[in-house]
Amino acid sequence: MSKTKNDTTEDQILTAAKNVFQRKGMDGSRMQEIANEAGINKALLHYYYRSKQMLFEAVFKNAFSLLAPQLNGILNDDSSIEDKIRNFTANYLTFMNKHPYLPKFIIHEVNRNPEFILKMRDKTGFPNLDKFKKQVAAEVESGTIKSIKAEQLFINIMALNIFPFVATPLIKAFANINDQTFKQLMEDRKTEVSDFIINSIKVKP
Structure with missing residues (x-):
């Protein structure tokens, strides 16, 4: 008990x-x-x-530990770059719809205390881009996708997925939408973001 x-x-x-x-x-x-x-x-x-710092780190680790292994698994599986983009986006947006506070939370606190994320990087399950970099380079060389650095592609994926949750009030105000409509927009982005990125790098026949 x-x-x-x-x-x-x-x-x-x-x-x-x-x-x-x-x-x-x-x-x-x-x-x-x-x-x-x-x-x-x-x-x-x-x-x-x-201390408050210890409590913050516990909250951060608790949330990040739910997401990081999923993303790391996708980045390091044997699927194509196209499938990686779709799976990464779907998993990320599903998670953020359940934890919408997290992007603002992470960005604010990581900028305030950058050493903390460096410590997190050494933990098991932290997303590793090594395989992703090699795969992007190989697909560029084979002509499957346009010439792009893996780091730039990863930033594009992250930026398009993260921004709506960081700027939620702004988007809702500009678009004049309520919470329910915003949630549906985020659900739709699983396809919209993936298609946008894939079409931007795909070599046209």
């Missing part, structure tokens, strides 16, 4: 911290506010996490 209770409390803390960090960012958040959101006292929060 004790173990279950501890796990439940920690889950409450991580959920509360995610919500507070999402609203206020790392610098604007306070441990007392996170404790209040979790429904516990501050002393118990400090028992689990001695």
Whole structure:
């Protein structure tokens, strides 16, 4: 019973911290506010996490650990570049529709503390581009796709997938759409983004 209770409390803390960090960012958040959101006292929060930085890293790792292995698996499987683009986009957008706070969360905090992402890079499951680079180079050489560096292609994929979640309020205002319509647009982008990128690199017969 004790173990279950501890796990439940920690889950409450991580959920509360995610919500507070999402609203206020790392610098604007306070441990007392996170404790209040979790429904516990501050002393118990400090028992689990001695500092706000430790709590932030736990929230980040918890979310990133769900996504990174999926993306790494796609980048390093034996599928074609076209299939990689489609699978990467579909997996990323599905995940972000469930965790829409994450891109803004990551971009803000990684720029604030770039050393943190460098530490994450050494963890098992962090996306590795080595195979992707070789595959892109081989497909360029064989004439399957146009000449493009793998890094540029990967940035294009990431940019087109990440931007709508970073600029959600702006997009909704410009397009004059509600939350439900925005979610449908993001669902449609699984095809739109993939087709756009593939058509931009495909060699026409």
